[in-house]
Amino acid sequence: QKSPEEAAIDYRQAGFSMIKHHFGPMGAMVKGEKEFNAEEFAKNAEAVAALSKFPINGFIPGSDMGETEAKDNIWANMDDFKKKMETFQVEAASLAEIAKGGDMAAIKPQFGKVGESCKACHKEYKKD
Ligand code: ASC
Structure with missing residues (x-):
C-alpha cells in the first residue's frame, strides 16, 4: 500500500510522462x-x-x-514553481487555440513559447 506522498509522486510523474508523450511528436513536426x-x-x-x-x-x-527529478530547492520556492507552472498552462492553452488554425507559421513561435516555459522550470527545479 502506497502512502499519500508516494501516490502523489506517482501521479505527478505520470502527468509529466503524458505531457512528454504529446509534446514530443509536436516538436518533431515543428x-x-x-x-x-x-x-x-x-x-x-x-x-x-x-x-x-x-x-x-x-x-x-x-x-x-x-x-x-525534483531538485530540493523546489520546496522552498513553491510559489515561484506554481507561477512557472501557470505560465506553462497559459502558453499551452494559447498553443492549443492557435493549433486549431492548422497554420505552421503561426504555430511555430507559440510552440517555442511553450518550450521556453518548460525550460524555465527545468532550469531551476529539475535535476539534469
Ligand atoms: C521536450 C522535453 C522537454 C522540453 C524542453 C523544452 O520535448 O522533453 O523537457 O521539450 O526541452 O525546451
Whole structure:
C-alpha cells in the first residue's frame, strides 16, 4: 500500500510522462523531422493544454522523498514553481487555440513559447 506522498509522486510523474508523450511528436513536426499533420498536432496541443493543469497537484507537502527529478530547492520556492507552472498552462492553452488554425507559421513561435516555459522550470527545479 502506497502512502499519500508516494501516490502523489506517482501521479505527478505520470502527468509529466503524458505531457512528454504529446509534446514530443509536436516538436518533431515543428522541426520538420515528422510530416506536419494539422489534426494530429491540434490533438496533441489540446492534450498538453489539459495535462498542464495536473502535475502541480502532486507536489504535496511531505512528498520530498525518494529518488525523483525534483531538485530540493523546489520546496522552498513553491510559489515561484506554481507561477512557472501557470505560465506553462497559459502558453499551452494559447498553443492549443492557435493549433486549431492548422497554420505552421503561426504555430511555430507559440510552440517555442511553450518550450521556453518548460525550460524555465527545468532550469531551476529539475535535476539534469
Ligand atoms: C521536450 C522535453 C522537454 C522540453 C524542453 C523544452 O520535448 O522533453 O523537457 O521539450 O526541452 O525546451
